[in-house]
Amino acid sequence: MMYTLRRIAASKTNGALPAVQPFDLKAMRKVNPHELELPLHYPIADLAPSFVFYPLVIVQDGAKNFKQPVGTGAFMADKFKPGQGSLFKRNPHYWMHGLPYVDEVEIQSIPDPQARLDALVSGQVDAVEQLSYAQAKQHLAQKDIRVLVGNGPQIVPITMSADLKPFDDVRVRQAFRLIADRPALIKGAQFGFGQIGNDLAGKGLKWYASDIPQRHQDIDKAKFLLKQAGHEKLNVTLYSSTAIAGMLESATIFAQQAKKAGVNVQVNNGPPDTYFASKYLKWAFGQTNWPAIPIPNWINESLTQKAFYNETHWHEPSFDKLVLKAQGEQGEAKAKELWHEVQKTLWDKGGYLIWGFTPFLDGVSKKLNGVQPSGFFALGNFDFQHFWLS
Known part of the structure; x- marks a missing residue:
């Protein structure tokens, strides 16, 4: 564990780097073979969620060569061909009695979405992840395969930078949130899949402020706020891409909706392979995506x-103090009250337009059993140990 945390902290590119920032690794020490003492730079009352961020994978002490993976999982790595696939065999020493059910799991790399689906329908594979919205809709109706719909807190929001014109005026940010017809965005961009958003992340997760009133489209109020802000005839560029399912579609639909408020939105469709590398974190108006992570983690990684x-260029010292107070509060009721205040601030003044939540859409053969939809990852959260074939 200690080696893993230090290894992550020493990297500039490790995806789990934000997760280890609260830890004082210099003062970390081993207590006994099964315990360590991990001091913090600031109080965190509930530390467990800090370890659920998926890139924070524990590796063996001293491990540097990962060509021969090891672990305590249900399957053992047997073969791996980069760009082609992997073969895993049943672990006879797995600690959960009776599991897994199958002897092998083979994972094939099929980048093309239609080729993936064809392989499933033809019986070449038993399960595929990441069906497109159109594919899921079609095959739900045809009933030739099982379509798993895992509703969860993933988001593909629009971002407005609070320090760049015209979004440095909170009235413009609020107007744009009021422009959004959220049910229409769900229907058009996601073929009706998913759930309506309320400009707050983490629906269904601990601390989510579900009692904050749902925001609805209000074009008259949006026009009023834009007029107040001196932006009656506004022209903006929305940076988008096909990098994430539904991203470009939602941008295009929002641009059409904005015309009702006198706003001209020019959608810039950027290359998917460089979208999160070129102007990301620099544009005034763009799109992003976030997986399911605990609300305190998401706020610390995106809004402090x-x-x-910091996709919305949110710089509020008083907000940071409130977040620190909330995550350090040990009393459940008081902590809930403080996290509510954090989210109410974002709902009132923030730069995220979270119009909806995106589901995981997977396809499985009717012969495959034991797989249940998950709102956190594909194929039942990759719960292969419970899969079995009839």
Whole structure:
């Protein structure tokens, strides 16, 4: 564990780097073979969620060569061909009695979405992840395969930078949130799949402020706020891409909706392979995506002044103090009250337009059993140990 945390902290590119920032690794020490003492730079009452961020994978002490993976999972790595696939065999020493059910799991790399689906329908494979919205809709109706719909807190929001014109005026940010017809965005961009958003991340997760009133489209109020802000005839560029399912579609639909408020939105469709590399974190108006992570983690990674991914250029010292107070509060009721205040601030003044939540859409053969939809990852959260074939 200690080696893993230090290994992550020493990297500039490790995806788990934000997760280890609260830890004082210099003062970390081994207590006994099964315990370590991990001091913090600031109080965190509930530390467990800090370890659920998926890139934070524990590796063996001293491990540097990962060509021969090891672990305590249900399957053992047997073969791996980069760009082609992997073969895993049943672990006879797995600690959960009776599991897994199958002897082998083979994972094939099929980048093309239609080729993936064809392989499933033809019986070449038993399960595929990442069906497109159109594919899921079609095959739900045809009933030739099982379509798994895992509703969860993933988001593909629109971002407005609070320090760049015209979004440095909170009235413009609020107007744009009021322009959004959220049910229409769900229907058009996601073929009706998913759930309506309320400009807050983490629906269904601990601390989510579900009692904050749902925001609805209000074109008259949006026009009023834009007029107040001196932006009656506004022209903006929305940076988008096909990098994420539904991203470009939602941008295009929002641009059409904005015309009702006198706003001209020019959608810039950027290359998917460089979308999160070129102007990301620099544009005034763009799109992003976030997986399912605990609300305190998401806020620390995207909205505090030291956030790694401050996509909305949110710099509020008083907000940072409130976040620190909330995550350090040990009393459940008081902590809930403070996290509510954090989210109400974002709902009132923030730069995220979270119009909806995106589901995981997977396809499985009717012969495959034991797989249940998950809102956190594909194919039942990759719960292969419970899969079995009839």
